[in-house]
Amino acid sequence: MAPKGPFKLVTVNTAPDRARRLIGIVVEDMASRFTIVHAGNAESIEEVQSVVEEHKPDLLFTASMWTPEEATEIISIAKGVVPDLKTFSLPQGLQVQGGPDAVVDYILKHLPALLN
Numbered sequence: 001m002a003p004k005g006p007f008k009l010v011t012v013n014t015a016p017d018r019a020r021r022l023i024g025i026v027v028e029d030m031a032s033r034f035t036i037v038h039a040g041n042a043e044s045i046e047e048v049q050s051v052v053e054e055h056k057p058d059l060l061f062t063a064s065m066w067t068p069e070e071a072t073e074i075i076s077i078a079k080g081v082v083p084d085l086k087t088f089s090l091p092q093g094l095q096v097q098g099g100p101d102a103v104v105d106y107i108l109k110h111l112p113a114l115l116n
Helices: 016-029 045-055 068-081 094-115
Strands: 004-012 034-042 059-062 086-089
Touching: 004 016, 004 045, 004 094, 016 034, 016 094, 034 045, 034 094, 045 068, 059 068, 059 094, 068 086, 086 094
Parallel strands: 004 034, 004 059, 059 086
Antiparallel strands: none
């Protein structure tokens, strides 16, 4: 069976290099089931609208540095541009508490349900 997708992904992360690296691991691990293309990253809440307008993603991730309130604001802004956008928020502090492996594991565990 062919992988589902492609899904165009935008991340919202103040550390864009880390976002690209971790998403690269996820994309590679899930390649047999899903085709995910990391199209762009917004480094701040202020950048979300323009990045989403530019890339028109299918999927948006908020990183674990954002509070639940900030993640809600980011999602609201993004859905104002792409109303049927699928969104995925990492729990606040996950990167700090568990490191990059915890982030990758969390995404691999929870993302398939969103994409299926």
